[in-house]
Amino acid sequence: MNVTVIGVGLIGGSMALGLKKLGIAHKITGVGHQPNSLQKALALNLIDEELPLNEAVKNSAVVFLAIPVDASIGVLLQVLDLVNDKQIVIDAGSNKFALCDAVKDHPMRKQFVATHPMWGTEFSGPEAAVNDAFAGRACVICEKEKSAEAALNMVEKLYLDLGMHIIYMNAENHDIHAAYISHISHITSFALANTVLEKEKEEDAIFEMAGGGFESTVRLAKSSSAMWAPIFMQNRENVLDVLNEHISQLRKFKASIEKENMDYLVELIENANKIKRILK
């Protein structure tokens, strides 16, 4: 089977590696608008060739989209215009509502499966692609009833073969959950990095003392603006809702410390500890 990967970065590149390793893809064609990036993907053996979008899609059984969410709507419409009812199109972006909404009336909508494999790292580009990336993680599939059964079955099998477990959601709920669980973590981490960079002028101290929990909390702050800025902007209503709540939670900590109210501070921390119940 030939597979086209549009956007051979962290996610697309890791998907390419997975599909090759599993023997699902015999040839992988890379598509992208950054020639440098495609050259790197070729050099790293993530893809076997690079072609313009039209040609690549024509020769592929599966088209996998892994580009920033502000670009994916236009590209997905373009791809759906090109495919026949044997070809399958998958998207892996972090928001699902706007995209699903944009293609809902397309005559080839049923060839499209809207997914969100819940994996990522703070790195980006083809160099960031890794083997066995998705194993053990959840993959959200949205609006499965709008995909053709054959397309859905194929995509479910593909993610299961990669070691993922599948959750089904409507696109609107997906975006709410993603704001709570993924998007706010990134904003927190970016803001924490900016806080420390603003306040802590002794960079040696950051470097030397970072053992105290800082490193894991700020890890996501290394993430790419090309990927994340469009995610926040597109999912803005949900993101603002959670961000307002987060600021108000931080204000509670501030108030408890300002007023030296130890009982309240302990209560806030003990409430946070309840996250243990949910995460191992």
Add this chain to the structure above:
Amino acid sequence: MNVTVIGVGLIGGSMALGLKKLGIAHKITGVGHQPNSLQKALALNLIDEELPLNEAVKNSAVVFLAIPVDASIGVLLQVLDLVNDKQIVIDAGSNKFALCDAVKDHPMRKQFVATHPMWGTEFSGPEAAVNDAFAGRACVICEKEKSAEAALNMVEKLYLDLGMHIIYMNAENHDIHAAYISHISHITSFALANTVLEKEKEEDAIFEMAGGGFESTVRLAKSSSAMWAPIFMQNRENVLDVLNEHISQLRKFKASIEKENMDYLVELIENANKIKRILK
């Protein structure tokens, strides 16, 4: 050499394991006010015996304090009243200024070495103690000029033997850096957990979708209130300073998203990315 560990939890227990493994301590005596905890420490072979503070100190060459910062001032004064000028007292708490200030005029101040080994996990209690905990991390030693040379040399060697590298700071600067690098990370993480617990009523979704970066950002939210509430309260001036900056950084993200100002949002993220320069 006999060593007394006061507070056999995450830090004290891990220190006990390290001192035994290196052959530095031949006998470890545990002191604490929670009988359950001491029984667990005995059962886990972290300590060889448990004794009341006075007796334990009398028989020990080194006394290692690893208790919450609100308790450590009183206990350190008590210990310094008991020691002679051959005995060495070490504290490992996360704040240094209040403690150093409280003992600055004690006649045995020179037997005390104020340290902060920059290691920890989100777990607590004797069960949380691990082998090789401190290797590769920094240990801050404060006010080294106020410790006797023999005491300082012994403590430096002990931390070096554990695989740590040593940084020297005055206590005031230590507490500022600790607020920037460690304390604010914990508050952020606690507040993030509270945000998600408040907003996300579908706990299954948190559990299933947590792959998206949430888990590492919220990890510290499992940390103990007994340890952290007193740290924040004691270092309140520095903590509030950084917390105010953090809230204002989050407001910038909010403003950029509310106003759909993509350039500003990208600028905020790219500024945060500069943390790469400092952390690997």
